[in-house]
Amino acid sequence: MTRNGTPLTVVQHGVVRGLWTVRDTIEVETFDLRTAHRIDPLEADRWARLAGLAITQAQIANHEAGILHLDGLQSGRLGPGRHAFWAATRAVRVVKHDLRPQTLDVTAQEILTKDRVTVRINLSAITRVTDPEVLTRAVPDVGQHMHRLVQLADRAAVGGRILDALLKERARVDDELTTQIRDRLGDIGLAVSDVRIKDVILPGDMREMLNKVVEAEKAAEANVIRRREETAATRSLLNTARLMENHPTLMRLKELEALERLTDKVGRIDVRQTAPVAGLPALLDTLMGEAPQKVDPT
Known part of the structure; x- marks a missing residue:
């Protein structure tokens, strides 16, 4: 019902309302709720304040689906958008489901x-x-x-x-x-x-027990790895010893390498001649494995 084109009131089924029409223009629009239960959302906005519970509105997002129930019966699926329904003489309910995971x-x-x-x-x-x-x-x-x-x-x-x-x-x-x-x-x-x-x-005590078990397992694995590495190192030393036994030159090269490593750590070498067969030549002969040569004192 409108007065001079402005929404005035919503008269539900079974209600009688009387208005003066001397100075105002009163217009009445009726809806048969048995066949027309939907209402345009824009019209619903105009009448929402006056209609109260007589209009039910629902907003369905793009990722949602709405299920319409009229008087407890499922009446269809609502797509995304705004929807409005007359609820003057019936129970209107919209159930929304999110379609996203x-x-x-x-x-x-x-x-x-x-x-x-x-x-x-x-x-x-x-x-x-x-x-x-x-x-x-x-x-x-x-x-x-x-x-x-x-x-x-x-x-x-x-x-x-x-x-x-x-x-x-x-x-x-x-x-x-x-x-x-x-x-x-x-x-x-x-x-x-x-x-x-x-x-x-x-539980706390069970965590401690499991931590001890894991620690023991890791320690055992570390021991196995350590022994495996020691065995491999020993086998390598044995192979090297056999090679040096069969090749004297290789043995000599190893001695020179050891001498080189020692001399890298020595900052100063003093050589004193205390005998006729001594001094730097004798030291070099000793290092090289040769017999010292006797020096004629004259």
Whole structure:
């Protein structure tokens, strides 16, 4: 109902309203809500303040899908954009679903392993809505439903393994979790692409024990590597000794190399002649392995 072209009021079904038309122009536009439940969004903006709960509006983003419910019955899918509906004589509800991949985190779930060790597991699952209409009919609360499925699958996968197997077979456990959740999920318009264990949190005393075990294992590996290197070095020395035994020249070259390394560390050499056969010539003959030559004192 408008007065002089301006929205005046919304008169719902069964309500009688009387107005003076002496000085104002009153116009009444009626809508049959049995066949016409939609209203133009621009018109809805004009009447929103006066209509109150008689008009329901919804904004659907580009990455969303809206499911329209009239009096509790699913009445179709709404695309991106603005939508407005008359709600004077009926219950109008719009359920929106995000069509982008969503991350579901399940944190700090305590599970008892097969060897009776209590661990806390943090998981992440990637979900995506594939059919919003089917999903709306099948599941009232998608987040809670997925949370329960992930918890049940996690207990089945972790509770059936000992701690060592859980820590060593993380990839296999992730694949098993994904398969179990997909089987339990069924065809409800929701897909699970990936489920991964982020953290396995152990009790404090168990962490200390595992750290000691890992430390002992690494120490044993280091000892094996050290012995292998020592064996290789000894074998190399043995081969070198055999070569020098069969080749005196090579032995002489090794002696000269050792002499060169020694002389690099000597800053000064003093040679004193205390006998007729002495001095620098005798020292050089000794180093070169030759018999010292006698020097005629005359």
